[in-house]
Amino acid sequence: MNTVKFDCIGQYLLERLYAAGVKHVFGVPGDYVLGFYDLMDKSPIQHIGTTREDTAAFAADGYARCLGLGALAVTYGVGALNTVNAVAGAFAESSPVIVISGAPGVREQRDDPLIHHRFGPFNFQREIFERITCATAVLNDPVIAFRQIDHVIAAARRHCKPVYIEIPRDLVLREGYPMPxxxxxxxxxxxxxxxxxxxxxxxxxxxxVSPMVMAGIELHRRGLQNQLVELIERANLPVTATLTGKSVIGERHPAYLGIYEGAMSSEHTRYVVEQSDLLLMLGVTLNEVDTGIYTAKLDPRHTVRAALNEVVVSAHRYPRVALADYLSALVAAVKPAQAAIPPRPARAPASSFPSADQAITCGRLIERINQALGPEIIVVCDVGDCLFAAIDLQVHGQSEFLASGFYTTMGFAVPAALGAQVARPGHRALILVGDGAFQMTGTELSTQARLGLDSIVIVFNNRGYSTERCILEGPFNDIAGWRFDRLGELFGPLQGFDVTTEQEFESALLQSLACRDRPSIINVHLASDDTSAAMRRLAEHLKSKVQGED
Amino acid sequence: MNTVKFDCIGQYLLERLYAAGVKHVFGVPGDYVLGFYDLMDKSPIQHIGTTREDTAAFAADGYARCLGLGALAVTYGVGALNTVNAVAGAFAESSPVIVISGAPGVREQRDDPLIHHRFGPFNFQREIFERITCATAVLNDPVIAFRQIDHVIAAARRHCKPVYIEIPRDLVLREGYPMPxxxxxxxxxxxxxxxxxxxxxxxxxxxxVSPMVMAGIELHRRGLQNQLVELIERANLPVTATLTGKSVIGERHPAYLGIYEGAMSSEHTRYVVEQSDLLLMLGVTLNEVDTGIYTAKLDPRHTVRAALNEVVVSAHRYPRVALADYLSALVAAVKPAQAAIPPRPARAPASSFPSADQAITCGRLIERINQALGPEIIVVCDVGDCLFAAIDLQVHGQSEFLASGFYTTMGFAVPAALGAQVARPGHRALILVGDGAFQMTGTELSTQARLGLDSIVIVFNNRGYSTERCILEGPFNDIAGWRFDRLGELFGPLQGFDVTTEQEFESALLQSLACRDRPSIINVHLASDDTSAAMRRLAEHLKSKVQGED
Known part of the structure; x- marks a missing residue:
């Protein structure tokens, strides 16, 4: 009888990841996961070391948003538990991130010893991740381990949500058992x-007479951007997008009307959307942010809403209609529409930039960034005023705007940009981030510097937690002042600029754009009362909620 | 009928915290917790803002280790979930940290809306914290909220473990109901x-004929240090301590023999402990680290082990004997012992420091730091070789050595030192940290700089994850080189030094000790093969476990 030698479990996991498109795995090593790291080092998958584990998870999230799947590998306890917020964010935002955690060996666990990195019963870590992932597997049985691996990777792709794989260290090299x-x-x-x-x-x-499309985040997550373009071009339909769906359609498309989010929208977009007598909502999630904190005025009698697995027309539902099927069928069947697209308002021509000696403002900053965007630039945006200001940016391609727009976790942008740029080598990340958020995870830029990536960071520095200042002012909104432009002193190669005027920004931006072998960071000092109009409207609304008023 | 006006729930919580000794609360504000922050701002409790939430939890842990209770206040989701690792560490290490998380209002939650920072059912956050705390409470019922607050604060003190309090934002100002x-x-x-x-x-x-005491971590957590001293002085007993119990007795006490941790101990300590015919183990936890990775040779027939709530003599147990009661009774009843304390080995006199032109080594670094320790210095030590090297430090007072010695989470030291120094204004933190750990949380030193605290950071810079290098070498152990001494460029006031020789270290240390109004950081370049002897022994052992060998 022939003895067939099968893969070991660690090897199989690496092969399935690679076959699923995961060419890079982010993370920090630790002794419970070192055996797996060793295998990975000998595989075609490249390890991208980060300074911390939460930033590895954000990077994997950014990678997943670009390529449809991302992964990180960390050690038990101290490593995995550091990723909980970032993974919860990926869950909330439907980003398929695979969390691989090492663990004490099965044999080690048997006597229930008090070994390092342990914080409770060994199964508690999985129980925590069950609450922030759509599938979990502990690979402690070689007979079914391959099957478990197939199952969780498939679940991540099917549900576009994070999954959790725990691999006890004495099982990494154990031979597995192939199954269908x-x-x-x-x-x-x-x-x-x-x-x-x-x-x-x-x-x-x-x-x-005035039909239009509202494009949402699920079109991006399901890779349906091209069908969307086909639909609006065939049927001659104008299109708006939600904030979390921003860039699901290239924002320079002639049919594109800008972001709709209730009272926070531009007046024109809001008018066109709310007067439409047939709003085709495709892959839109009706969350707080996308509805402009529930200020959206969308009459259900005039909407058709295609969600992930149902279509809702007025007050009736068609269950079990998949978004992809619905969109394909619609594209195939639709006739060119009779209604003319309402003309887009003429954009005020960009006034000359820079104005001599003019202090830079948030509005002018966005205006200038808009001019600088090109087809190779991915905008990665953090939470805070930069996110609201960025509504007015017009990115070129599809899915070239990444943000934690719904979960709104600070510290997303710098590490997610690392993931995006690793995923798309021909592209360049333009990172918009506030000073508070940068203090949380900004030193991860060290990894971009180490890898020679040419990310450009623009710090919207308004000295503190500005969104909160608008809601409730107090000394707790003050933070330490950092000279972000000097970051290269701590870890180079990195060029930095300190900017207070339009002229200085112009010069810094041009030098940053020209520099292709290292990151650049521009510390832009904004007046602390210079907030975007959208944020002022938002803050007014949130203020009434702090004490639970309605 | 008189209408008595009771406190609101937020106010009551602040009062109970203050009465329990919590004068400072660490954290980052966010809109779900802003109402509570506003109340706190008007209370005698001082808020200490950190750059991130995980560092707030480490700071609260350091504070709790110094004062018996610590607290942090963060927002829902993005805030609380960022603390999971640090709180799990406090649980593993028995540090009573109170996690206060804001939450969407009870009325807001009713319609199950997709509001920001949400990642799943609203109760999932509590379910996660149930796995890393000893008690949780969601204050969504004003009638029982005061009682819940009393209960969880009492649980934290009783069990010396973290607890979790979630306060929906519309309940902060709701009047509560006093109960017994x-x-x-x-x-x-x-x-x-x-x-x-x-x-x-x-x-x-x-x-x-050769009795002795082994002092463990629970003596610190239960505040029994003085009874310990009384016991060993009355009975004339020599005493050793575990690594996690390090400094539970002042290490310059004449009866003190150093740290015992199996094969990792000094030869003398190991000999004395293992030959003792009566080892009185007080508050010792037999975990992996304290047993020197299970290399400890302690014959149960010669030990009496007083744990938190039982005494074990040889092979029989006395259940329900509290450590505090046992120790008091023993102190009251014990007669001066007949056996003489074995003489301590003469310490080799410190050779003159610095030697001219001598490259600095790990051993010499510890030797010099030892000389510099004074009664006002709290040593806060991170994970990695600095922890093993620090075994040889002799701190002066009781409980003046803080480390994540069992859970061993990297990034503990800098933020925990912030907490310790806030807790003990007359003291000064000396922080020992590796380059990898500093990259995780070291920028929290920004807060020490902002507050004008005079912490001294000594970076054991051996360019990468050295503990892991000893176990399994690979490119994944390399990290970016940071010029830690330039950190003041990013956020001052802070003085920095770059050091490769003994002479440079001497000069940097003296300048750091003399500087009392800002932090100092000394970037000490060590040869990458210059590891402590204890770590080499440890790594040898761990190496065999990576692939699950035994």
Whole structure:
């Protein structure tokens, strides 16, 4: 009888990751995961070391948003538990991140010893991750380990959510047992519901005089951007996007009307969306941020909403209609619309930049950044006023705006940009970040510097937690002043600029754009009362909620 | 009928914290916790803002180790979930940290909206913290909120573990309902078991020729350091301590023999401990680190082990004997021992420091630091070789050595030192930290700089993850080189030194000791193969475990 030698479990995991498109794994090593790191070092997958584990998770999130799947590998306890916030963020924002955690060996765990990095029963770590992932597996049985690996990777792709894989260190080199591969089964639609939903949509489109599309985040997560373009071009439909869906359509497309988010939208976008007699909402999540803190005025009688697995028309639902199927069928069946696209308002021509001796403002900063955007630039935006200001940016390509727009965790941008730039070598990250958020994770830029990546960081420095200042002022909103432009002193190669005027910003931006072998950081001093209009409207609303008023 | 106006819930919480000795609360504000911050700002409790939430939790841990209770206040989701690792560490190390998390209002939660910072069902955050705390409370019912607050604060003190309090923002100003205060009931001993355990111990002491005490971490956590001193002085007993119990007795006490941790101990300490015919283990936890990775050779037939709530003599147990009661009874009953204390080995006299032109080594560094320690210095030590090297330091007072000695989470030292120095204004933190750990949380030193605290940081810079290098070398152990001495460029006031020789270190140390109004940081370049002997022994052992060998 032949003895077939199968892969070891660690090897199989690496192969499945690679086959699924994961060419890089982020993380910090530790003794419970060192055996896996050693295997990874000998595999075609490249390890990208980060300074901390939470930033590894943010980087994997940014990578996943660009390529459809990302991964990190960390040690037990001290490593994995450091990623909980970032992984919860990936869950909230539907980003398929694979968390690989080392663990004490199965044999080590048997006698229940008080070994280092332990904080409770050994299963508690998995129980914590069960609350922030869509599937978990502890690979403690070689007979089913391959099957478990297939299952969680498939779950991450199917649900676009993080998953958790725990690998006890004495199982990494154990031979596994091949089983039938789980087919990556897409969400299946009910054919009757699908055709009826499409037919009703077409009938409504035929009767409508001002139909339009609202594009949401799920189009990005399901990779449906091209079908969206096909639909709006065939049917001649104007299109808006939500904030979390920003850049799901290239924002220089002639049919694009800008971001809609209720009272926070520009007046024109708001008017066009709210007067539409047929709003086709595709992959839109009705969360607090995308509805402009529930200020959106969308009459359900005039909307067709295609969610991930159902279509809602007015007050009735078609369950089990997958977004992808619905969109394909619609594209195939739709006739060119009769209604003309309302003309886009003429953009005020950009006034000359820089004005001599003019202190830089948030508005002018965005205006100038807008001019600088090119097709190779991915904008990665942190939370705070920079996010609200960035609504007005027009990025070029599809999915070239990344932000923690719904979960709104500070500290996302710098490490997520690392992930994005590793995922897309031909691209360049432009990072917009506040001073408070940069103090949380900004030193991860050290990794961009180490790898020679040419990210450009623009710090919106308004000295403290400005969003909160607008809600409730107090000394707790003050933070230490950092000279962000001097960061290269701590870890080079990195060029830094300190900027207070338009002229200084112009010069710093041009030098940053020209520098292709290292990161640049521009510390932009803004007046502390110079906040974006969107943020002022938002803060007014939030203020009333601090004490629970309604 | 008189209408009595009671406190609001937020106010009551602040009062109970203050009464329990919490004069400072660490944290980062966020809109779900802003109302509580506003109340705190008007209370006698001082808020200490940190750059991130995990560092706030480490700071609260350091504070709790100094004063018996510490607290942090953070926002929901993005804030609280960032603290999971640090709070798990406090749990593993028995440090009573109170986590206060804001939350969406009860009325806001009712319709299950997709509001920002949400990552799942609203109760998931509590469920995560249930796995890393000893008590949790969600204050969503004003009628019982005061009672819940009393209960969790009492639990933290009783069990010396973290607790979790979640306060929905619309309940902060709601009037609460006073109830009978829960008495802080200490662990009660069974009188028969107590007196029998003490009698047996005394009988064994009477027969023993080489009795001694091993002092553990629980003596610190229960505040029993003075009783320990009384015992060893009355009974003339030599004493050793575990690594996690380091400094539970002042290390210049004549009866003190140094740290015992199995094969990692000094030869003398190991010999004396392992040949003792009666080892009185007080508050010792037999974890992996304190047993020198299970290399300790302690014959149970020659030990009496008083744990938190039981006494174990040879192979029999006295359940329900509280450590505090046992120790008091023993102190009261013990007769001066007949056995003479074995003489301590003469310490080699410190050779003159600095030697001209001599490159600095880990051993010489520790030797010089030892000379510099004074009664006002608290040593706060991170994980890695600095921890193993620090075994040889002799701190002056009680509980003046803080480390994550068992959970061994990197990044503990700088923020924990912030907490310690805030807790003990007359003291000064000497921080020992590796280059990898400093990259994780070292920028929290910004807060020490902002507050004008005179912490001294000594970076053991050996360019990478050295502990892991000893176990398994690979490119994943390399990290970016940071010029730690230039940190003041990023955020001053802070003085920095770059050091490669003994002479340079001497000069930097003297300048640091003389500087009392700002932090100092000394970047000490060590040869990458210059590891402590204890670490080399440890790594040898760990190496065999990476692949699960035994």
């Amino acid at each position: 591969t789980e087919a990556h089964e897409p969400l299946a639609s009910d054919p009757a519901a699908l055709s009826e939903a499409v037919a009703e949509t077409l009938a409504l489109l035929g009767k409508s | 205060t829960e008495a802080h009931e200490p662990l009660a001993s069974d009188p028969a078991a107590l007196s029998e355990a003490v009698a047996e111990t005394l009988a064994l002491l009477g027969k023993s």
